[in-house]
Structures are given as structure tokens and as C-alpha cells.
Amino acid sequence: MKKQKKHWNDYLYIFSAAYLILGFFNILFAYLGLICFFTPLAVAVIGGSKAYCNRYCGRGQLFSILGDKLGLSAKKDVPKFIKSKYFRYGFLIFFLVMFINMLFNTYLVFSGARDMKEVVTLLWTFKAPWKWAYSGGAAPAVAQFAFGFYSIMLTSTILGIITMLLFKPRSWCVYCPMGTMTQTVCAIRNRGKIKAYEENSK
Amino acid sequence: MASKRKAFVDKKHCVSCGCCVKVCPISAISIYCGVFAVVESQKCVGCGMCAKACPASVIEIKEAQ
Ligand code: SF4
Ligand code: SF4
Ligand code: SF4
Numbered sequence: 001m002k003k004q005k006k007h008w009n010d011y012l013y014i015f016s017a018a019y020l021i022l023g024f025f026n027i028l029f030a031y032l033g034l035i036c037f038f039t040p041l042a043v044a045v046i047g048g049s050k051a052y053c054n055r056y057c058g059r060g061q062l063f064s065i066l067g068d069k070l071g072l073s074a075k076k077d078v079p080k081f082i083k084s085k086y087f088r089y090g091f092l093i094f095f096l097v098m099f100i101n102m103l104f105n106t107y108l109v110f111s112g113a114r115d116m117k118e119v120v121t122l123l124w125t126f127k128a129p130w131k132w133a134y135s136g137g138a139a140p141a142v143a144q145f146a147f148g149f150y151s152i153m154l155t156s157t158i159l160g161i162i163t164m165l166l167f168k169p170r171s172w173c174v175y176c177p178m179g180t181m182t183q184t185v186c187a188i189r190n191r192g193k194i195k196a197y198e199e200n201s202k
Numbered sequence: 203m204a205s206k207r208k209a210f211v212d213k214k215h216c217v218s219c220g221c222c223v224k225v226c227p228i229s230a231i232s233i234y235c236g237v238f239a240v241v242e243s244q245k246c247v248g249c250g251m252c253a254k255a256c257p258a259s260v261i262e263i264k265e266a267q
Contacts, residue, residue, distance in 0.1 A: 083260070
């Protein structure tokens with residue numbers, strides 16, 4: 001069967017992999033991850049499309065490579081509840097609450113109410129010491145945000161890898177908060193067109 | 203000869219990730235307005251590549267009426 005031609009953006013998984021690795025060496029690289037936060041939202045809000053998911057997301061590509069090319073995925077269907085709206089929106093809300101919590105922690109360090117902690121929190125629970133990746137030089141709050149943000153990125157990668165192993169390679173995309181958020185933005189922004197489409201196909 | 207088996211998307215549960223678009227050998231499936239995937243029925247050959255790749259397993263290959 002004919003393979004689709006490769007484009008430069010098919011190699012963005014290298015960026016995603018490099019990002020995760022760099023965080024082990026210097027936590028301040030965590031800031032690069034903000035690109036993966038704002039680009040998809042900007043594309044959805046301004047362009048009204050999921051071009052980011054569909055073409056540029058390196059994380060999705062990474063899961064494809066691990067699951068398909070390396071054959072690590074069981075390629076089973078995801079359980080029904082994961083694709084339900086309740087779970088997807090529930091997970092998005094949980095994710096956003098934890099994000100705000102992370103921002104609040106950064107604020108506490110900024111205001112001096114709390115000391116900066118050199119830990120990466122995995123799955124919102126386990127605190128992994130991460131001292132080696134930071135040798136000072138940044139304001140405590142700046143470093144705190146880096147630790148917090150990297151924790152979120154690594155946690156979501158771990159969840160994504162688990163569901164990649166158990167289900168289809170890109171199962172993470174089913175409940176990925178960025179994916180849910182951008183799809184929602186598109187649905188609201190393009191509601192006229194969607195409605196017209198649905199009426200046409202009746 | 204065009205095959206009669208075609209891909210059908212359960213739009214309600216599609217997460218518009220685009221995995222199906224990436225694997226379709228003849229570009230018969232695309233994402234509509236960032237919300238769900240749509241199949242161009244005349245083009246689709248029912249090969250099932252998209253159904254295999256779909257992480258939400260919302261594509262079904264079945265006989266078109
Ligand atoms: S759903 Fe998430 S992981 Fe999947 S392509 Fe979109 S942003 Fe990337
Ligand atoms: S792969 Fe499945 S969930 Fe993703 S856009 Fe295609 S039909 Fe929708
Ligand atoms: S069944 Fe094959 S030809 Fe039809 S949309 Fe899916 S991948 Fe494309």
C-alpha cells in the first residue's frame with residue numbers, strides 16, 4: 001500500500017523526546033513546553049482547526065512510534081468509559097485544577113510564603129527528588145514553575161505510555177486535555193458549519 | 203472496481219485527533235472543522251487502515267447501502 005509522503009512536521013516527535021530528556025539535565029528547559037500549550041490553543045482559537053493535533057503534535061507521533069513502529073502497544077480498544085464525554089471533560093477539569101494548583105504553588109514561592117522545592121511530582125502524588133537538574137541561577141519562583149510544569153508534562157507522558165501499552169498507540173489522544181480543549185473550542189467556533197453539516201447529512 | 207465496504211465514523215465519539223487522516227492511503231478521510239472525521243464515500247475503498255489506527259475505535263467498516 002502506498003505510504004503517505006513524509007514532511008518536516010512528521011519529525012516533531014524528536015522535539016518531544018528531546019524535551020523530556022532535557023528536563024533530566026536542566027529543569028529550566030521545562031519552559032519550552034509552553035509552546036505545546038499555547039500553539040494548539042492559538043490554532044484552535046484563531047484558525048478554528050485542530051491542525052496542531054492533526055499534523056504538528058510531537059507527543060502523538062512519539063506514541064505512534066513506540067506503539068506501532070516498535071510494536072509496544074497491545075492495540076486493544078480503549079474501555080468505553082474513557083471515550084465518554086464525562087471522562088474526557090472530567091479529566092480536563094481535573095487537569096486544569098491541578099494546573100491552577102501548580103500556578104498557586106509558584107505564587108507562594110514568589111511571595112516568600114514557601115520555599116522552592118527541587119522535586120518533580122509524578123501522577124500528582126509521588127515526589128521524585130530532582131536536585132541534579134537545577135544548579136541555581138534563576139529566581140526561586142521561576143525555578144518552581146519549571147519544576148511544576150515539567151511534573152505535568154512528565155506525568156501526562158507516563159499516563160500516555162501506560163495507555164499506549166494497554167490499548168491503541170495513541171490512546172492518550174482520546175483523553176488528552178489539550179485535545180479535548182481544542183476540540184471544544186473548534187466546536188464552539190464552528191457551530192454554524194457543524195449544524196449545517198449535520199442537517200445536510202440527515 | 204470500487205469496493206462496497208466503506209468506513210463509517212461515530213461522530214459523537216470522535217476526538218478529531220487525525221490519526222485516521224494520517225494513515226488513509228488515498229486521503230478519503232478528513233477532519234471537519236476540527237470536530238469530527240468525515241469519509242468521502244465515493245473515494246473510500248474500505249481498506250480499514252483508519253479503523254485500525256483510530257485510538258478511540260470509532261470507525262467501523264461495513265457494507266454501504
Ligand atoms: S490529542 Fe493531545 S497528544 Fe493527541 S495529537 Fe492532540 S495534543 Fe497531541
Ligand atoms: S482517528 Fe478516530 S478519533 Fe481520531 S479523528 Fe479519526 S475517527 Fe476521529
Ligand atoms: S477505509 Fe481505507 S480508504 Fe476508507 S477512509 Fe479508511 S483508510 Fe481511507
